[in-house]
Amino acid sequence: xxxxxxxxxxxxxxxxxxxxxxxxxxxxxxxxxxxxxxxxxxxxxxxxxxxxxxxxxxxxxxxxxxxxxxxxxxxxxxxxxxxxxxxxxxxxxxxxxxxxxxxxxxxxxxxxxxxxxxxxxxxxxxxxxxxxxxxxxxxxxxxxxxxxxxxxxxxxxxxxxxxxxxxxxxxxxxxxxxxxxxxxxxxxxxxxxxxxxxxxxxxxxxxxxxxxxxxxxxxxxxxxxxxxxxxxxxxxxxxxxx
Ligand code: URA
Numbered sequence: 178x179x180x181x182x183x184x185x186x187x188x189x190x191x192x193x194x195x196x197x198x199x200x201x202x203x204x205x206x207x208x209x210x211x212x213x214x215x216x217x218x219x220x221x222x223x224x225x226x227x228x229x230x231x232x233x234x235x236x237x238x239x240x241x242x243x244x245x246x247x248x249x250x251x252x253x254x255x256x257x258x259x260x261x262x263x264x265x266x267x268x269x270x271x272x273x274x275x276x277x278x279x280x281x282x283x284x285x286x287x288x289x290x291x292x293x294x295x296x297x298x299x300x301x302x303x304x305x306x307x308x309x310x311x312x313x314x315x316x317x318x319x320x321x322x323x324x325x326x327x328x329x330x331x332x333x334x335x336x337x338x339x340x341x342x343x344x345x346x347x348x349x350x351x352x353x354x355x356x357x358x359x360x361x362x363x364x365x366x367x368x369x370x371x372x373x374x375x376x377x378x379x380x381x382x383x384x385x386x387x388x389x390x391x392x393x394x395x396x397x398x399x400x401x402x403x404x405x406x407x408x409x410x411x412x413x414x415x416x417x418x419x
Contacts, residue, residue, distance in 0.1 A: 178218040178219065178220055179218070179219050180215075180216050180217070180218065180219070181196075181200060181205065181207065181212060181214075181215070181216070181217040181218075181219050181225070182196040182197045182200060182215060182216070183196075184219045184225055184232070185199065185200075185205065185225065185227060185232060187234055187235060188225075188232035188233055188234060188235055189235035189269055189270045189289060190227060190232060190270075197215055199227055199228075200212065200213060200214070200215055200217075201213060201215065204227055204228050205225065205226070205227055206225070206226040206229075207219060207223050207224070207225055207226075208223055208224050209224070209226075235269055235270075235289060236269065237288065237289060237290040237293070238267060238269050238271060238288060238289055238290075238400065239286065239287075239288045239290065239293070239400065239401040239405075239406050240265060240267070240271065240286065240287045240288070240398050240399065240400055240401065241284060241285070241286055241287075241388055241390065241398065241399060241401055241405075242261060242264070242265070242284075242285045242286075242287060242390070242393075242396075242397070242398035243282065243283060243284070243285075243390035243393040243394065243395050243396065243397050243398070244261055244277050244281070244282055244283055244284075244285040244382075244395070245264075245282055245395035245396040246279070246280050246281070246282050246395070247259065247279060247280070248260065248261050248264070248279070249261070249279055250273040250275075250276040250277055250285070251276075252272060258279065261273050261285060261287065262287065264396055264398065265287060265398055269289045270289055271287045271288055271289050272287065272288070272289070272294070273285055273286070273287050274286040274287065274288060274293075274294040274297050274298055275294075275297065275298040275361045276361075276363070277382060278364065278367075278380070280380065281380040281381065281382065282380075282381045282382070282395055283308075283309075283380075283381040283382030283383060283390065284306075284382045284383065284384055284385050284388055284389065284390050285382070286385065286388070286401070286409075287398075293406070293409075293410065296409075296410060296413035296414075297385065297409060297413065298361050300336065300359065300360040300361070300362075302412075302413035302414075303336070303359045304359070304385060304386050304409070304412055304413055305339075305357050305358070305359055305384075305385075305386060306357065306358055306359075306361065306382060306384065306385050307355055307356070307357040307382070307383045307384045308355070308356045308357075308358070308366050308380060308381065308382050308383065309343075309353075309355060309379075309380070309381040309382075309383050310353070310354050310355070310356050310366060310370070310377055310379070310380055311351060311352070311353050311377065311378045311379040311380075312351065312352050312354070312370050312375040312376065312377055312378065313350060313351060313375055313376045313378060314350055314351070314352065314373070314374065314375040314376075315345055315347065315350060315351075315352055316340070316342065316345075316352045316354060316373070316375070320373050321340045321342070324338045324340050324356070324369065325337055325338060325339065325340060328369065328372050330362065330365070330368050330369065330372065331362075331368075335358070335360065335362075335365070335369065336358070336359045336360055337359075338356055338357060338358045338359075338369070339355075339356070339357040340354055340355070340356055340357075341354060341355040341357075342354050343355060351378075352375075355383070356369070366380060367380070385409075386408070386409060386412045387408065387412075388401075388405065388409065
């Protein structure tokens with residue numbers, strides 16, 4: 178048995194919050210009877226209608242995109258900037274799993290499966306995400322050690338990160354590195370570099386777990402294969418046990 182607003186949201190016609198509004202407004206019927214009670218439990222086989230139209234359970238879809246720079250991961254933008262969702266031609270109400278900044282490119286998963294999304298982004302599941310980072314300044318060995326141990330950001334320690342220096346340009350005072358983190362806090366990579374006084378000048382997410390977009394141009398996307406979704410779920414489950 179599932180709550181009525183959840184069943185309506187799962188059909189993809191609207192969000193759970195808006196579904197609650199529909200119920201209270203008397204726009205929802207179950208087996209032909211108007212239900213205005215939030216949290217009414219729907220049984221298997223019940224017929225749910227919204228504004229007289231029977232709803233169907235939406236298929237779950239999973240995409241991976243190489244997010245281009247100059248796009249936002251919110252569903253709409255107050256400055257009318259292009260959203261990642263608008264780049265995907267999908268009849269389902271998909272949303273990005275976690276956020277990449279406006280000026281960040283790289284691996285982004287989009288789906289209409291909230292539970293899956295939570296497993297990918299929640300730090301408890303420890304899925305490694307690797308970023309290709311360019312910073313102003315030369316990252317020192319003690320700083321690398323600190324990143325590998327964890328640093329305090331906004332009062333909370335980061336989980337141990339992995340650092341791989343790819344290039345140090347002593348003349349131009351720049352470092353290019355791969356940084357692998359297990360969380361996805363807001364602007365985390367930029368904040369980790371700011372902690373040492375460095376500015377991130379370029380940021381690209383190379384991978385989420387095994388998932389990469391090396392063979393895709395920025396803005397390209399594709400459906401994930403069922404085995405890839407399964408592998409991502411398995412990775413999350415493994416991370417949770419560790
Ligand atoms: N960390 C950031 O600072 N920005 C991103 O877009 C992703 C990770």
